[in-house]
Amino acid sequence: MIAVELHKLFRRPRTWTTIAVLNALPLLVAVLLQLTDLAPRPGEGPPFLSAVLTNGTLFPLAALAIVLPLFLPIAVAVVAGDSVAGEAQAGTLRYLLARPAGRTRLLVAKLVSVFAFVLVTVVVVAAVGYVVGTTLFEAQPIAGTSVSGSTLTPEELTGRTVLAIGYVTVSMLGVAAFALFFSTFTDSPLGATLGALAVLVTSSLLFTLDAASPIAPYLPTRYWLAFVDLFRDPILWRDVVRGLALQGVYVGVLLTAAWANFTTKDITS
Amino acid sequence: MTAVIVTRGLVKRFGRVRAVDGIDLDVRAGDVYGFLGANGSGKTTTVRMLLGLVLPTAGEVELLGRRMPRAARSVLPRVGALIEGPAHHGHLSGRANLSLLDASGPGGSWRTRRRRIDAVLEQVGLAGVGRRPVAAYSLGMRQRLGLAGALLRRPELLVLDEPTNGLDPQGIAEIRELLLELNRQGTTVFLSSHLLAEIEQMATRVGVLDRGRLVLQDRLATLTAPTGATVVRTPEPDRVRAALDGRVTAVDGERVVVKGDDPAEVNALLVGAGVPVIGLAPERPTLEEVVLAAARAAGDRVEVRERGR
Ligand SMILES: Nc1ncnc2c1ncn2[C@@H]1O[C@H](COP(=O)(O)OP(=O)(O)OP(=O)(O)O)[C@@H](O)[C@H]1O
Ligand SMILES: [Mg+2]
Numbered sequence: 085m086i087a088v089e090l091h092k093l094f095r096r097p098r099t100w101t102t103i104a105v106l107n108a109l110p111l112l113v114a115v116l117l118q119l120t121d122l123a124p125r126p127g128e129g130p131p132f133l134s135a136v137l138t139n140g141t142l143f144p145l146a147a148l149a150i151v152l153p154l155f156l157p158i159a160v161a162v163v164a165g166d167s168v169a170g171e172a173q174a175g176t177l178r179y180l181l182a183r184p185a186g187r188t189r190l191l192v193a194k195l196v197s198v199f200a201f202v203l204v205t206v207v208v209v210a211a212v213g214y215v216v217g218t219t220l221f222e223a224q225p226i227a228g229t230s231v232s233g234s235t236l237t238p239e240e241l242t243g244r245t246v247l248a249i250g251y252v253t254v255s256m257l258g259v260a261a262f263a264l265f266f267s268t269f270t271d272s273p274l275g276a277t278l279g280a281l282a283v284l285v286t287s288s289l290l291f292t293l294d295a296a297s298p299i300a301p302y303l304p305t306r307y308w309l310a311f312v313d314l315f316r317d318p319i320l321w322r323d324v325v326r327g328l329a330l331q332g333v334y335v336g337v338l339l340t341a342a343w344a345n346f347t348t349k350d351i352t353s
Numbered sequence: 354m355t356a357v358i359v360t361r362g363l364v365k366r367f368g369r370v371r372a373v374d375g376i377d378l379d380v381r382a383g384d385v386y387g388f389l390g391a392n393g394s395g396k397t398t399t400v401r402m403l404l405g406l407v408l409p410t411a412g413e414v415e416l417l418g419r420r421m422p423r424a425a426r427s428v429l430p431r432v433g434a435l436i437e438g439p440a441h442h443g444h445l446s447g448r449a450n451l452s453l454l455d456a457s458g459p460g461g462s463w464r465t466r467r468r469r470i471d472a473v474l475e476q477v478g479l480a481g482v483g484r485r486p487v488a489a490y491s492l493g494m495r496q497r498l499g500l501a502g503a504l505l506r507r508p509e510l511l512v513l514d515e516p517t518n519g520l521d522p523q524g525i526a527e528i529r530e531l532l533l534e535l536n537r538q539g540t541t542v543f544l545s546s547h548l549l550a551e552i553e554q555m556a557t558r559v560g561v562l563d564r565g566r567l568v569l570q571d572r573l574a575t576l577t578a579p580t581g582a583t584v585v586r587t588p589e590p591d592r593v594r595a596a597l598d599g600r601v602t603a604v605d606g607e608r609v610v611v612k613g614d615d616p617a618e619v620n621a622l623l624v625g626a627g628v629p630v631i632g633l634a635p636e637r638p639t640l641e642e643v644v645l646a647a648a649r650a651a652g653d654r655v656e657v658r659e660r661g662r
Binding site: 085087088091092096097174175176178179180181182183184185186190348350351352 | 401404405406407408425426429430432434436437438439440441442443444453454456457458459502
């Protein structure tokens with residue numbers, strides 16, 4: 085069943101189009117930087133972008149930072165929102181369940197395939213970022229690679245980049261959980277996607293609002309950028325750990341609710 | 354005979370609508386069961402409950418002797434279904450669709466998959482369709498592919514919700530032959546439809562649904578059994594009345610209904626009196642008449658009940 089769902093997702097042209105589009109923006113940014121040599125000053129623009137002119141190996145992180153606020157969550161919400169509701173809209177859900185695929189099994193298979201999509205997408209963005217970064221910019225690490233100003237060895241940099249990829253993936257699993265949750269409630273994939281995006285927009289908006297500060301620590305987008313802390317010297321674990329815990333709670337609660345709904349609902353699509 | 358589909362007091366409410374209102378289906382092995390009902394009478398809702406897609410508000414369903422939806426995993430691989438029209442992934446070929454569906458559940462070995470897919474595509478007349486994506490199929494081709502999906506695991510029971518929807522007359526005849534052939538080989542067929550003619554040509558047993566209630570369930574042969582009268586066709590109906598004094602119960606153009614279940618006896622009398630006879634047959638109600646009468650009786654019942662409140 086999981087193999088079937090992975091097959092459906094990754095043999096679908098749309099999946100790869102989404103991933104390709106996702107990589108277009110960082111590529112565009114890289115080309116513009118290369119042509120103009122005008123990097124944003126440190127502290128402005130997406131994290132790490134100021135440093136890539138002198139160290140191309142940081143570009144995977146810059147690429148992730150570029151797509152993180154908008155493009156990546158949209159892509160994840162589209163795919164996860166489509167997972168169950170898309171089958172309902174196409175009418176194939178009733179045939180899958182009459183096959184019988186088993187409601188819990190089907191949901192788990194959808195979940196695994198969505199998670200696989202998130203991981204593949206993040207890794208591809210980082211990998212393309214690495215290739216672009218090392219071809220367009222100078223590759224030797226020089227002083228000031230860490231956000232704190234000290235120098236990281238290439239090994240340290242690699243290790244922390246892998247951690248950052250993992251962290252961004254987990255943040256996106258939160259988005260996926262929201263979209264999958266909505267996807268079990270509606271027969272419209274668009275509705276599920278928009279539902280998840282509405283949550284994220286609300287969260288980002290509330291985060292900037294002082295009046296919302298009491299709930300700020302619980303907003304799903306609150307710790308998204310904490311992966312930058314992985315590049316401080318020493319690593320500042322506090323927000324990273326909180327971010328992981330928060331996403332863990334969201335994913336757990338939402339998936340349980342999605343399961344409870346999906347296993348007891350009438351399939352009338 | 355063993356029961357294949359049994360429901361007891363099956364009810365489904367959608368908010369205030371009672372889509373299915375306490376039905377007791379009884380489908381036996383070897384039947385071609387015709388499940389008739391007007392639009393919105395609850396046929397699809399019933400089919401969905403049989404398959405565990407919609408959960409009953411009350412009552413229970415037994416499929417092949419096992420309680421649904423509890424036994425879905427062991428029962429449904431032995432059941433082929435077509436529910437309210439076919440549905441496929443448009444960007445994939447028919448073959449790929451069948452293959453993915455087969456791989457999505459138990460009871461369909463991958464070793465035999467290719468062979469089974471070839472066989473059912475041949476059966477439903479799609480053998481030559483090639484690698485075209487389903488999006489490029491015609492309505493009738495999709496219906497055939499849906500049927501192919503239902504046949505893929507040689508099911509003991511076929512539950513088909515309006516299987517001939519969208520087919521041309523030739524296609525309908527073809528599918529009818531296919532289903533009858535499968536039935537001869539032992540497959541029980543549960544066929545929902547609002548087309549009386551279709552059911553009349555195929556079914557051995559009939560259930561009639563009217564606004565969520567099962568108003569009739571019996572063998573087709575019993576329902577359309579001779580009434581005990583004889584129908585005479587003649588250009589001179591008045592002379593029939595004269596010759597068979599008092600036995601004529603109805604005259605409609607050239608059609609005269611005469612009491613007595615032996616056409617030969619009626620014929621002898623008429624010929625003896627010199628009345629020209631074009632045709633003679635025992636009177637049988639058509640399925641349409643039976644269904645309309647049952648639905649009308651049920652309608653009266655509802656009215657009476659409402660007045661009583
Ligand atoms: N999801 C739903 N929510 C609310 N009401 C519904 C739902 N599905 C069906 N109904 C109602 O239940 C009744 C029976 O519908 P159903 O689809 O079972 O009829 P049907 O016999 O299959 O009709 P048709 O011949 O048109 O296919 C209808 O009155 C319909 O409006
Ligand atoms: Mg219907």
